[in-house]
Amino acid sequence: METHDFSNRLGYPVADLIPRSFLHCSPPPTPIPLSMTDPSSTLLNPPSFSASKQPRVSILASDLSGSGAGRWGGGVRPFLLAQALRKAGYTPEIVGFSREPNPGTVQSDIPTTVIPLRDGASLWRSANALLNALSGDVVYAYKLRLTSFGLALLHRVRSRKPVLLDIDDWELSWHGGDRWQYQPTPLKVARDLLKPGGALRNPEHPLYLKWIQQQTHRANAVTTHNQFLMDRFGGTYLPSGKDTELFDPSRYNPEESRAELGLSQYRVLMFPGAPRPYKGVEDILAALDFLDEPDLRLVIVGGSPYDEYDTTLKQKWSDRLIHLPKTSYQQMPKVVSAAHVIVVPQRNDPATQAQFPLKLTDGMAMAKPILATRVGDIPSILSGTGYLVEPDSPEQLAAGIQSIFNNYDHALRLGQKAHQRCLEHYSIETMATILKNLLQSFLE
Numbered sequence: 001m002e003t004h005d006f007s008n009r010l011g012y013p014v015a016d017l018i019p020r021s022f023l024h025c026s027p028p029p030t031p032i033p034l035s036m037t038d039p040s041s042t043l044l045n046p047p048s049f050s051a052s053k054q055p056r057v058s059i060l061a062s063d064l065s066g067s068g069a070g071r072w073g074g075g076v077r078p079f080l081l082a083q084a085l086r087k088a089g090y091t092p093e094i095v096g097f098s099r100e101p102n103p104g105t106v107q108s109d110i111p112t113t114v115i116p117l118r119d120g121a122s123l124w125r126s127a128n129a130l131l132n133a134l135s136g137d138v139v140y141a142y143k144l145r146l147t148s149f150g151l152a153l154l155h156r157v158r159s160r161k162p163v164l165l166d167i168d169d170w171e172l173s174w175h176g177g178d179r180w181q182y183q184p185t186p187l188k189v190a191r192d193l194l195k196p197g198g199a200l201r202n203p204e205h206p207l208y209l210k211w212i213q214q215q216t217h218r219a220n221a222v223t224t225h226n227q228f229l230m231d232r233f234g235g236t237y238l239p240s241g242k243d244t245e246l247f248d249p250s251r252y253n254p255e256e257s258r259a260e261l262g263l264s265q266y267r268v269l270m271f272p273g274a275p276r277p278y279k280g281v282e283d284i285l286a287a288l289d290f291l292d293e294p295d296l297r298l299v300i301v302g303g304s305p306y307d308e309y310d311t312t313l314k315q316k317w318s319d320r321l322i323h324l325p326k327t328s329y330q331q332m333p334k335v336v337s338a339a340h341v342i343v344v345p346q347r348n349d350p351a352t353q354a355q356f357p358l359k360l361t362d363g364m365a366m367a368k369p370i371l372a373t374r375v376g377d378i379p380s381i382l383s384g385t386g387y388l389v390e391p392d393s394p395e396q397l398a399a400g401i402q403s404i405f406n407n408y409d410h411a412l413r414l415g416q417k418a419h420q421r422c423l424e425h426y427s428i429e430t431m432a433t434i435l436k437n438l439l440q441s442f443l444e
Helices: 006-010 077-087 122-133 146-159 170-175 184-194 206-213 225-234 254-261 279-290 309-316 331-335 358-365 378-382 395-408 407-426 428-443
Strands: 056-063 089-097 110-115 137-141 163-167 221-222 266-271 296-301 323-324 341-343 370-373 387-389
Touching: 006 370, 056 077, 056 146, 077 137, 077 428, 089 122, 110 122, 122 146, 137 146, 137 370, 146 163, 146 206, 146 331, 170 206, 221 225, 254 331, 266 279, 266 428, 279 296, 279 309, 279 395, 309 323, 331 358, 341 358, 341 395, 358 370, 358 378, 358 407, 370 395, 370 407, 378 387, 387 395, 395 407
Parallel strands: 056 089, 056 137, 089 110, 137 163, 163 221, 266 296, 266 341, 296 323, 341 370, 370 387
Antiparallel strands: none
């Protein structure tokens, strides 16, 4: 693992590698001084809007592939942002990249444009195609990456449109966080930058992630969804809300849902998401080994689009684990209704500290008992409406499972309290109110 200021080695900043013709100006204009806390005073030429016009907002997503934000359609952060913007009276669109050879259609009622992302010299053609597809009066960059926030800043140079930034992960946490370093020789820099397949030809290389996170002050406004990211990057707190009209427990019958899914004979612990080692699924399975009760099953919905981790889990815990295929966002409430308990067993990891597990609000909206670990913002999100144990502890998870089923009526009452808390604090309506207050200061 290797940080080093790459720009110092080369004698010019990474941004100067961008072709000037791409910016449609020569020389590039001086960067606009921007403030994260006063979005009303950050544009040299702010756009004006008539009262009758609905401002358009382009959400720029770095990855709309089947393994990225395009996987769950309306259920993940950029689509939640779009739903909230629509509820607030704006007209949203989503524009983003996909590395898939034949990008599929994203299942959403939000207008969505997917641009194939090419490497090497073709990268700039992909970037230019994406920027030309942005039709919004403001660009809302989703994720702190070159392929989202970096391009949004370039778009502002060309168009003078405001740029918002939404941060829902600490991108460097996947590479060791602040400990990551890059200490190349001049020859290694040349190889990494110029050789086909070179590391620095990947726009998501941690060197670029480290550089772009130092540019957050250039956004007109920043939003994020948990305290860890607020402490690191500042901005406005914007929780990941749930469509509580769709996720309405009164519309679904749990017993019928279990029968439809072939789960009637089991007590169902559900993990409605993609399993990764840091998400603690193995700890739940170890807890089931400890309890050794034949009708308890962990049900994973969707599986991992990233690797073969699912296969590893199935090989070791075939008698404890049921895997349901990925389903559409519109069908997820019926699937979640089949659960007796929603489990969110996050491990204590830099990546989990920066996350807002959407599985929590799945369970809260559907009034389900929730068993989770004391990691990141999970305790404050639940605020006494769920069951909490320490992370990395199968024994405590086992005790939590026993406690829930020993008094399941009490667990259901807690689930009802979680549902009410979701309505009050973690709904699309809550997101819409926050976004309207944030945007109206410089859009209306």
